[in-house]
Amino acid sequence: MSPWIDLRSDTVTQPTSAMREAMARAEVGDDVYGEDPTVNRLEAEAARRMGKEAGLFCASGTMANLLGVLSQTQPGDELICEAEAHVYYYEVAGMSRIGGVIPRTLPGERGRLLPEQVERALRAPDIHFPPTRLLCLENTHNRGGGSTYGVEETERLARVAHDHGLKVHLDGARIFNAALARGVEAARLAAPADTVMFCLSKGLSAPVGSVLCGPEETIRRARKLRKLVGGGMRQAGVLAAAGLVALEQMVDRLAEDHARAWRLAQALAGTPGVELDPETVETNIVSFEVTCCPEKAFLAALRDEGVLAGSPGPGRVRMVLHRHIGDAELEAAVGAVRRVTARPGAA
Numbered sequence: 001m002s003p004w005i006d007l008r009s010d011t012v013t014q015p016t017s018a019m020r021e022a023m024a025r026a027e028v029g030d031d032v033y034g035e036d037p038t039v040n041r042l043e044a045e046a047a048r049r050m051g052k053e054a055g056l057f058c059a060s061g062t063m064a065n066l067l068g069v070l071s072q073t074q075p076g077d078e079l080i081c082e083a084e085a086h087v088y089y090y091e092v093a094g095m096s097r098i099g100g101v102i103p104r105t106l107p108g109e110r111g112r113l114l115p116e117q118v119e120r121a122l123r124a125p126d127i128h129f130p131p132t133r134l135l136c137l138e139n140t141h142n143r144g145g146g147s148t149y150g151v152e153e154t155e156r157l158a159r160v161a162h163d164h165g166l167k168v169h170l171d172g173a174r175i176f177n178a179a180l181a182r183g184v185e186a187a188r189l190a191a192p193a194d195t196v197m198f199c200l201s202k203g204l205s206a207p208v209g210s211v212l213c214g215p216e217e218t219i220r221r222a223r224k225l226r227k228l229v230g231g232g233m234r235q236a237g238v239l240a241a242a243g244l245v246a247l248e249q250m251v252d253r254l255a256e257d258h259a260r261a262w263r264l265a266q267a268l269a270g271t272p273g274v275e276l277d278p279e280t281v282e283t284n285i286v287s288f289e290v291t292c293c294p295e296k297a298f299l300a301a302l303r304d305e306g307v308l309a310g311s312p313g314p315g316r317v318r319m320v321l322h323r324h325i326g327d328a329e330l331e332a333a334v335g336a337v338r339r340v341t342a343r344p345g346a347a
């Protein structure tokens with residue numbers, strides 16, 4: 001186990017011993033032939049949880065988002081997403097480089113778009129314009145500090161898209177966190193979207209994997225495209241086995257991460273040199289401004305205290321709660337922040 005108190009991301013979580021055992025015992029086959037029973041089980045279970053017809057096991061969230069885009073667009077199409085959406089900000093322009101799709105970004109409020117904004121961005125057919133084919137939403141929103149959409153907001157956004165002939169892809173990397181925060185089943189948040197992807201490898205602690213879910217026909221296209229991008233895996237059941245344990249055993253415990261995120265936010269909100277409104281903390285991500293010193297100096301000083309955190313941009317720091325951050329680690333992290341911000345010269 002890492003000697004650090006690692007708050008950089010929930011992606012650092014290690015597989016549980018139940019996952020390791022399931023991986024060792026997994027029944028496997030060649031998944032490119034559709035013959036891996038454990039992958040098939042995971043895909044069916046993921047689709048059931050998302051309320052969709054079919055699922056596709058992918059190597060990463062980035063791959064699942066890419067396939068969600070590629071399976072619902074053609075080269076030269078336009079896609080609408082929020083300006084800091086993961087699919088735009090962090091995915092190496094895969095949609096453009098591989099899919100030939102041009103993103104149109106709209107500024108959101110902590111990552112969230114309004115239906116009126118999307119409506120205004122849609123254009124009437126014109127010889128000059130690319131066809132707009134897809135709306136991408138993100139729930140929870142990573143750079144938005146773990147912000148969430150509720151069922152109604154998602155429905156209204158999707159309705160605008162559908163009324164204008166667009167499909168909707170939901171980047172639900174942390175959809176179970178969103179569902180917990182909103183007190184609804186994940187399937188209800190996914191229902192308005194045509195496709196949804198979620199990650200097994202973040203707060204759910206699986207070592208690898210994400211699942212793209214959607215209509216049978218779209219997933220069939222995505223499966224072929226997965227082969228194109230080199231994502232056709234063979235005895236992938238050893239990985240899917242951990243994913244099944246993640247779905248069975250790890251979803252409910254996300255509530256602990258949310259509770260600790262809230263406690264962390266409360267503790268840091270009163271700390272001089274930190275600016276944070278705890279009301280903005282909805283899930284397991286705590287994002288705040290540091291005014292005591294440049295964020296790089298803050299992160300370096302924190303590291304000297306044994307605490308790792310990240311920065312989404314100048315002046316900002318992000319801490320993500322997960323299974324390896326218990327009460328003791330939380331208290332230690334708060335203590336470290338207080339010592340760093342109180343250092344002579346910090347202000």
Ligand SMILES: Cc1ncc(COP(=O)(O)O)c(C=O)c1O
Nearest residue numbers: 060061062063086138142171173
């Ligand atoms: C919202 C969101 N979407 C997609 C991804 C991509 O997942 P992966 O790192 O598995 O490619 C991430 C990863 O942090 C994410 O936060």
